[in-house]
Amino acid sequence: MRLHLQIWRQENSSAPGRLVKYTLDDVSGDSSFLEMLDLLNEQLVGKGEVPVVFEHDCREGICGACGVMINGQAHGPSARTATCQLHMRTFKDGDTIQIEPWRSVAFPVIRDLMVDRTSMDRIVQAGGFISVRTGSAPEANLTPVPKGDSDEAFDAAACIGCGACVAQCPNGAAQLFTSAKVGHLNILPQGQPERYQRAAGMVARMEAEGFGSCSNYRECEAVCPKGISVDWIARMNRDFLLARLKGL
Amino acid sequence: MNLQSKIPAGPLADKWTNHRDHLKLVSPANRRKFKIIVVGSGLAGGAAAASFGEMGYNVECFCFQDSPRRAHSIAAQGGINAAKNYRNDGDSIWRLFYDTIKGGDFRAREANVYRLAEVSLEIIDQAVAQGVPFAREYGGLLDNRSFGGAQVARTFYARGQTGQQLLLGAYQALAKQIAAGTVKMTPRTEMLDLVVEDNRAQGIVVRDMITGEVRSHAAHTVVLATGGYSNVYNLSTNAIGCNTTAIWRAYRRGALFANPSFGQIHPTCIPQAGEHQSKLTLMSESLRNDGRIWVPMKTDETRAAGQIPESERDYFLERKYPAFGNLVPRDVASRNAKTVVDEGRGVGPMKNGVYLDVADAIPRLGRETIEERYGNLIEMYQRITGENAYSTPMRIFPAPHYTMGGLWVDYNLMSTIDGLFVIGEANFSDHGANRLGASALMQGLADGYFIAPYTVANYLSAHLGEEVGASGDAFRRTAEEVRQRTEKLLAVNGSRSVDSFHRELGRIVWDDCGMERVAQGMQQALAKIPALRDKFHQDVRVLGSGAELNQELERAGRVADYFDLAELMCRDALHRDESCGCHFRAEHQTDEGEALRHDDQFSYVAAWEHVGDGQEPRMHKEELSFEFVQPSQRSYK
Numbered sequence: 001m002r003l004h005l006q007i008w009r010q011e012n013s014s015a016p017g018r019l020v021k022y023t024l025d026d027v028s029g030d031s032s033f034l035e036m037l038d039l040l041n042e043q044l045v046g047k048g049e050v051p052v053v054f055e056h057d058c059r060e061g062i063c064g065a066c067g068v069m070i071n072g073q074a075h076g077p078s079a080r081t082a083t084c085q086l087h088m089r090t091f092k093d094g095d096t097i098q099i100e101p102w103r104s105v106a107f108p109v110i111r112d113l114m115v116d117r118t119s120m121d122r123i124v125q126a127g128g129f130i131s132v133r134t135g136s137a138p139e140a141n142l143t144p145v146p147k148g149d150s151d152e153a154f155d156a157a158a159c160i161g162c163g164a165c166v167a168q169c170p171n172g173a174a175q176l177f178t179s180a181k182v183g184h185l186n187i188l189p190q191g192q193p194e195r196y197q198r199a200a201g202m203v204a205r206m207e208a209e210g211f212g213s214c215s216n217y218r219e220c221e222a223v224c225p226k227g228i229s230v231d232w233i234a235r236m237n238r239d240f241l242l243a244r245l246k247g248l
Numbered sequence: 249m250n251l252q253s254k255i256p257a258g259p260l261a262d263k264w265t266n267h268r269d270h271l272k273l274v275s276p277a278n279r280r281k282f283k284i285i286v287v288g289s290g291l292a293g294g295a296a297a298a299s300f301g302e303m304g305y306n307v308e309c310f311c312f313q314d315s316p317r318r319a320h321s322i323a324a325q326g327g328i329n330a331a332k333n334y335r336n337d338g339d340s341i342w343r344l345f346y347d348t349i350k351g352g353d354f355r356a357r358e359a360n361v362y363r364l365a366e367v368s369l370e371i372i373d374q375a376v377a378q379g380v381p382f383a384r385e386y387g388g389l390l391d392n393r394s395f396g397g398a399q400v401a402r403t404f405y406a407r408g409q410t411g412q413q414l415l416l417g418a419y420q421a422l423a424k425q426i427a428a429g430t431v432k433m434t435p436r437t438e439m440l441d442l443v444v445e446d447n448r449a450q451g452i453v454v455r456d457m458i459t460g461e462v463r464s465h466a467a468h469t470v471v472l473a474t475g476g477y478s479n480v481y482n483l484s485t486n487a488i489g490c491n492t493t494a495i496w497r498a499y500r501r502g503a504l505f506a507n508p509s510f511g512q513i514h515p516t517c518i519p520q521a522g523e524h525q526s527k528l529t530l531m532s533e534s535l536r537n538d539g540r541i542w543v544p545m546k547t548d549e550t551r552a553a554g555q556i557p558e559s560e561r562d563y564f565l566e567r568k569y570p571a572f573g574n575l576v577p578r579d580v581a582s583r584n585a586k587t588v589v590d591e592g593r594g595v596g597p598m599k600n601g602v603y604l605d606v607a608d609a610i611p612r613l614g615r616e617t618i619e620e621r622y623g624n625l626i627e628m629y630q631r632i633t634g635e636n637a638y639s640t641p642m643r644i645f646p647a648p649h650y651t652m653g654g655l656w657v658d659y660n661l662m663s664t665i666d667g668l669f670v671i672g673e674a675n676f677s678d679h680g681a682n683r684l685g686a687s688a689l690m691q692g693l694a695d696g697y698f699i700a701p702y703t704v705a706n707y708l709s710a711h712l713g714e715e716v717g718a719s720g721d722a723f724r725r726t727a728e729e730v731r732q733r734t735e736k737l738l739a740v741n742g743s744r745s746v747d748s749f750h751r752e753l754g755r756i757v758w759d760d761c762g763m764e765r766v767a768q769g770m771q772q773a774l775a776k777i778p779a780l781r782d783k784f785h786q787d788v789r790v791l792g793s794g795a796e797l798n799q800e801l802e803r804a805g806r807v808a809d810y811f812d813l814a815e816l817m818c819r820d821a822l823h824r825d826e827s828c829g830c831h832f833r834a835e836h837q838t839d840e841g842e843a844l845r846h847d848d849q850f851s852y853v854a855a856w857e858h859v860g861d862g863q864e865p866r867m868h869k870e871e872l873s874f875e876f877v878q879p880s881q882r883s884y885k
């Protein structure tokens with residue numbers, strides 16, 4: 001098929017960016033969205049033009065490296081699908097596709113479609129762990145965990161840290177990401193001792209990083225490639241409030 | 249060079265304990281005086297860096313992704329083994345050891361493999377304490393399943409995302425240390441060389457992938473945890489960025505490369521759909537627990553799967569291996585799939601796959617159970633192929649997946665360069681000629697959490713008080729060489745893209761040094777690879793400059809190293825005139841078509857030494873002696 005692309009090109013974080021038009025022929029429906037960009041880049045290199053920079057690694061929807069706005073939607077039109085798993089059979093011959101980077105104050109553009117998401121790592125550093133020294137763990141089956149809790153913890157832990165939730169949110173809020181991280185650990189018995197400190201620390205860090213505040217648009221949930229539920233946000237807020245009451 | 253494996257004496261079950269009891273220690277007050285560089289933040293590197301940090305060492309950790317959480321360990325699906333015997337089905341450390349060494353077709357060290365089985369118990373404890381949400385039973389205790397080639401249920405799993413969950417555990421432990429200031433994490437940084445002086449590792453030279461700046465870092469010891477090199481085949485299940493550069497550069501600086509041709513081809517991947525494809529996606533082989541593998545009896549079959557009656561289907565694994573059926577080891581499953589496809593009985597538009605069918609399991613277990621076990625895999629399959637596996641069998645075909653080969657290390661995980669440790673998939677240590685399913689995660693974490701912290705301390709204890717710095721001659725020289733290599737790639741300004749070369753190289757290695765190998769093919773490859781490499785260095789086109797973010801340049805550097813590695817792989821595979829595990833030489837097979845080993849000639853590790861450009865590398869042998877098990881011919885009938 002033939003596609004008309006409009007891609008955000010920006011040389012570096014301080015340079016101004018703009019949308020550049022390309023026409024790409026012979027795109028197979030079986031190729032992934034990133035393979036379509038590979039094809040474009042191969043042609044650009046052939047013409048002596050600088051290829052488009054985009055982020056990716058696993059290309060199977062699990063590492064969270066990829067992610068672009070496709071016609072205004074984070075990761076594009078397919079539900080629960082990361083950009084690398086989006087296949088071109090979703091588009092039709094002659095379509096125009098606008099491709100832009102994640103946009104958020106806390107995600108500065110590095111170049112073209114690549115942004116800096118280290119702010120999310122810093123949120124995790126502010127309490128997104130259970131303190132356990134290597135080698136000091138008790139026998140694993142000593143603490144039974146109700147299957148329901150364990151399954152729920154997993155639902156939250158499935159977050160791939162791509163940042164689509166932030167990119168889609170009109171406020172650029174990171175509540176879905178942060179609450180998934182908090183929720184995964186706060187629901188487990190192992191996570192109880194640090195529960196409130198965790199909520200307090202991570203929320204404070206999130207605010208300090210410049211993410212916006214949550215006004216319940218729920219757009220984050222809609223674009224999350226792992227289908228993380230906004231219910232986690234309510235749970236985090238509860239833990240955060242309790243932490244406040246405890247003076248943490 | 250005399251390869252000293254440093255395997256401790258004594259009974260197998262006591263070796264590690266005795267050894268650990270006698271390793272030298274560094275006192276808590278002295279630890280922060282030591283600088284440790286860890287390259288890689290996957291299960292091996294992440295676990296090691298977090299553990300070193302928590303012990304109080306001064307750690308610097310590097311990865312090429314934007315976050316340590318994205319290392320390719322994240323993609324592991326199926327599970328992790330441990331000899332907990334929670335199922336009371338007769339599992340034990342000995343049995344996990346025996347299965348692993350037998351699975352490796354008796355080309356690994358007994359002592360290493362035993363130690364791995366031993367520490368597997370602690371890994372599960374550690375992960376659970378970190379909050380890794382492994383699957384549980386209704387009683388709240390941990391669930392297990394049986395996994396490729398094992399007759400006991402010893403695999404722990406977290407839906408189909410075990411690697412992700414284990415890596416998040418290690419990443420979170422690492423995050424804690426980063427916050428505490430014991431670990432300095434430097435992402436988006438690629439190691440491009442190792443600095444060695446007097447055969448001792450002094451540090452590394454890296455390129456900042458955003459600014460292009462080439463920098464040097466010095467340390468008392470360097471730990472490489474840079475993963476596997478299956479991407480030499482271009483199409484593999486590895487992430488696009490997986491590379492050999494770190495270990496290849498170490499090889500060129502004096503570390504021996506062991507068994508480079510031992511690579512595993514995973515049986516259950518989605519077949520290639522066309523030229524444009526950039527990677528192959530793995531479907532966890534846990535699917536083989538409940539899925540049946542078959543192809544049509546006839547070669548010219550045109551009917552859809554559902555229309556082919558039972559009597560005209562060939563469940564070839566169940567037919568040939570009644571005892572193990574669909575659960576035969578990976579190499580056996582892969583080779584048999586290749587055989588039926590070569591016979592013209594392949595399925596799918598390109599006739600390049602075999603069916604993996606869960607239809608029989610749905611009425612037996614209920615759709616809900618199938619969804620719970622495999623839902624995410626079936627969804628992924630649908631996204632990629634557009635087909636629904638509940639109604640049409642999936643199509644699968646083998647793909648390069650894991651490299652057992654890697655830098656040679658002794659029992660302490662130290663390479664032949666003093667102070668250079670290699671852990672995880674990057675070393676060669678534990679899997680022999682074939683790795684059993686769910687044992688790479690185990691090895692990465694064993695190395696990172698439970699072995700390196702002891703053995704690296706032992707090494708450091710002898711270097712207390714030594715100053716390190718990156719200003720010496722060796723650093724200047726090495727950094728200059730890195731700059732020159734980059735300049736050279738940019739200066740070619742030819743007509744072909746890096747990817748086009750990688751595709752062509754991958755095809756050669758896949759055809760001649762892939763699932764089935766013959767002497768003549770490898771000899772041809774040994775002529776074709778250098779010729780293509782010459783073309784690459786004359787005709788590759790890398791635009792832009794080195795002093796900026798340049799993804800083409802990154803790729804070009806990696807592919808350049810893959811050329812050299814591919815040559816060494818073929819040389820290694822050619823010299824090993826026997827079959828063993830995944831190394832299947834068509835000239836050497838039993839009457840039943842199984843790998844036929846020649847223990848009298850090849851019961852050794854082949855460790856290759858770089859002796860200079862344009863010269864044939866020198867091979868050193870580490871003889872393998874089997875004191876505790878009797879090497880047998882594998883049979884899965």
Ligand SMILES: Cc1cc2nc3c(=O)[nH]c(=O)nc-3n(C[C@H](O)[C@H](O)[C@H](O)COP(=O)(O)OP(=O)(O)OC[C@H]3O[C@@H](n4cnc5c(N)ncnc54)[C@H](O)[C@@H]3O)c2cc1C
Nearest residue numbers: 288289290291292312321326327439475672673686688689
């Ligand atoms: C799709 C898939 C499924 C798998 N499923 C299973 C399974 O179910 N069970 C199992 O046991 N095993 C499985 N494996 C194998 C297992 O996941 C890997 O062997 C293991 O995770 C490797 O861990 P590692 O820490 O050695 O390397 P990796 O996780 O690959 O980490 C490598 C690290 O090194 C860094 N790095 C690499 N090169 C450089 C460089 N030049 N400069 C700087 N940094 C660098 C990377 O950034 C990364 O941080 C699977 C593998 C794949 C590909």
Ligand code: FES
Nearest residue numbers: 057059064066084
């Ligand atoms: S590239 Fe890893 S999630 Fe898309």
